[in-house]
Amino acid sequence: MPRRRFSSEVSGRDAWSSVGADSQNVDRLRCSVNGRSATLCRVGPSKHSGSSDGNRDADLARAEGAGLRDLRMVMDELTSRGLPGAADDFPWPVLIHDGERVLQANPACLRWFGCSQDGQLVQQPLAVLSRAEDEQSLRAAIGASAVGAPDSPHLQRFVDRNDRVLLGRVLARTSASTGARVVFALIEPEDGAERSYELARLLGGAVDHLTDIVFITEAHAIDGVGRRIVFVNRAFTESSGYSAQEVLGKTPSITVGDGTDRKTLGRLEAGLSETRTVREDLLKYAKDGTPYWVELQIIPMFDEAGKHSHWVSIQRDISDRKRMEARLLESARLASAGQLSASLANELNSPLASVVSSLEWLADRVPQLMAHLGTEGLEESKEVLEALADARSSASRIATATSYLPLLASNAPLSRHTLPLVPLVEAALADAERQLGRSITVERHFERDLMVAADSGRLSHALRLAIVNGALASGESRLALQVLALGSRVHFSVEDQGPGIASELAGAVGAPFDARRPQGIGDALGLFVASRLVAELDGELVLLPRSSGTRVELRLPRA
Template sequence: MATGRKNNDTDQPQLDTEREGQGAGVPATGNLFFAAVEMTRMPMVVTDPHQPDNPIAFVNDAFLDMTGYEEAEVLGRNCRILQGPETDSETVAEIRTALAEQRAVAVDILNYKADGTPFWNALFIGPIFDSRGRLIHWSSSQMDITRRRMSEQSLRQAQKMEAIGQLTAGLAHDFNNLLQAISGNLELAAHHAAGHPVLESAIERASRAAHKGGCLTQQLLTFARKQRLDPRRVNLNTLVVEFSEMLVRSMGGQVELQLDLHPGLPACVVDPTHLQMALLNVVINARDAMPQGGRATVGTSVVQDARRTDAHPLPAGGCVVLWVADQGRGMTSEVRRRAIEPFFTTKEPGTGLGLAMVHGFVQQSHGRLEIDSAPERGTTVRMIFPVAQDRAAGAAPPAMPAVRTGPDTATILLVEDSEDVRQVADHYLRSLGYQVLAASSGEEALDLLAHAGGVDLLFTDVIMPGGMNGLQLAERVRQRQPGLPVLLTTGYMDELASQGAQLPSMAVLGKPYRRNELAESIRTALGRTPAPAGQEG
């Protein structure tokens, strides 16, 4: 029987229109029917339901071209030869039911060509009756709709990611503000809890939990492609070698890590830090797939298969691949299909965000993710990136904004709408030796600036209630003090992405941040190497 699924397939039961000399007499129009089938450009198959197992009686050249079979390889065989390991059994059952009831059926089905290549087949099967209403043949028309199915699948995935991204983005700012207040106050409490082991231990555990909460939010934003990337020209071989010590440590004692690096690999343009985290996620998955030990290989290569490049599609100019292969238990087709879905996991415990985050990062980097796996045959994950164009090389870094000359202790205009977060940031800055002007809104900040006469740096949240966000405030402040250093902070980077042209002269500090991270960001924004007096108290 044929295999099918709504609206697609090349495996199908076909009609039997008897030719002269085949069984009971055929109307004179029978030969005309076969001639018409042979001449049509649409792949066609005719089967004979009067023979055991409803074998193929006729195929046209279009069918042979589509499937890669020779005519002698298909005649006399059932259409199920087109079925394979991932052909949907429910679709096959739907076709068989239609055949048993002698009625037409239209399905999409995953079939396989002669060389084993899977393709989506839009299949229509219809019965052919003689003038007395007796079934004489099954006829099926087919069409390779693989590209359409891939486009539809990509659209569904994009819509799913957009929905989760919107949900995450709506929560990220407020959630990271809460985490900033929690982690900041815990850090302050830890300073005063010195010498009290019970308090120190409790604060440390709470701080770790707050840090994990921040990482979880970042994973969600990464999956949803909402994080801000800092792409640079990167050689994947160099990145892997420099990161190999961390990868080896992540493997533990039972799993061996090998490198297989392609010599002379062209560069690509990616965020190296996020790529390292993506690679670490995949390597940890490989380790977990081999609980009894084994070998994992991290390698690089160049995409040379034009079909793979066309299938994704990727920008012209060639592609490089960073891949991880393991000897683990592998995935079933269902698990592999859902592997990049958020919150889908086979681990206990597990968040189900590891490969989702990797997929989001690779997509945002204009690349593609491939996963090959089968039960007991291991898994290979490939991150494919376009080769860097020559014009991407040698891009000069943005000039450091000028710093206002004045006393050694700088004055910072702090703008933060959350009172809890503002108090933490104010305490951090003052403990670092800076003078602070604190405001809860952009409008209040401009009033303070008017009375102060000038500041050395603007440190502002990006998303604030009211009519002025942090980017708009920075523009207004720089109208008064051209070249003023600006440090932005946010728990949600999406708004920054839409303002990319303004960002080269503005540093960004993600929430939640620690005191030492704030200190380093302030020094970098001010263009100063030494710390102000009293910084590390």
């Protein structure tokens, strides 16, 4: 069966006149690439039917054995030999399009896309060559956009008939010799290991074993599509969660998210537009949405002719450092606020003690004075006594609040020990009852003999404050106290039967409450102080709404 060649209607003349050989004879296409001389031979007819991976691999092996590397030099040689005819037995895919549909494809192209016959690709819209999300970049790379064919090759993501992603570097040339504008697109397929020949020369195998992230992009964007990624190392895939196959041909914006600082991105883009090295810290996002920080340096790379060809981005994951910095800043802020609070507490304690003492004296003397007034002043004496009771209660709340403030300013170093948690809970319950001046009805659910790694003083205060909050929120109702182990943590929880918290308060407590006494919170300031004490112990205090009431959990490191 005779070989079906590129149609002569595309070139306006016999497509084979430039080759000038019978289909059964040997034709040679000689390319001088990278200082080497490569000869490709065509012997006998080729068939379009072989769409297997074996035929596709055979094409790649022929190209590698011929020493083909530089797309521009190969395109020049093919053009000089006469396109489209010279590409019939060329081992790389070559296709012709008019900006909307595929007009012709050489046998290697049909095999690469997994087509068994022309009709599966020829006369089809260009959209069949890629997935929808890659269509804009496809049209730019193959010269189907309004600006025409780009000057340099670009890595592009294609898709075969089985919807499998294919990677190839594309160089397109526009031809108008027939009076109609058509574009020849030459594709250098990747070898299946997600490394092109050029990248192997640029990077070497060692880059893949670096602990720092390395990826390489093209030097320039085309037709609104950003600089496309042509290489990522293993560290990138481990940090981001993306496989190399998922990001090659995409742009670095794939790891940009809502929290990424736009001003930083603007500075980066300004530096890249001036072709200079840039350095920044940048918040990026992994495939699953997890944020991570990188310290990045982007360096321009130039080819042998001195032309800017790529950007190399070297990134070090600094997420741990950023978390430590944030913790230190928060600690410094709270320490400063705590020192101010402690100073205020010292200033308030003396006059407050005098006020409390005076109110207690009045509470004792006023009834005696009212007794001399007889029955005529009975109603007035009741009002005076109620006012005194309110004043004493308010003074007591102020005294309690000021007693918390020094805890935020504690300069005592942490003294971690392995401590049994249940005895500390029992002691904290007794302290809470003394603070409130009444007994607290509790229901205990304790796993005995659980140990925590903590500072005894800080933990005791945190436990007491959590119990006091629950008692105030629940009133005279019963509290449920629980101690249990969950993995590497020990949870102590206080569950009350109060009105419950609003949904927006659920979660870890990290800042003071906006309201003085939010619904469902018995002691807002005390609960915040407890959360800071637990955080110093590498734990967290979490609020959980329940169908009736609120659950406060202290999650502590297990010893």
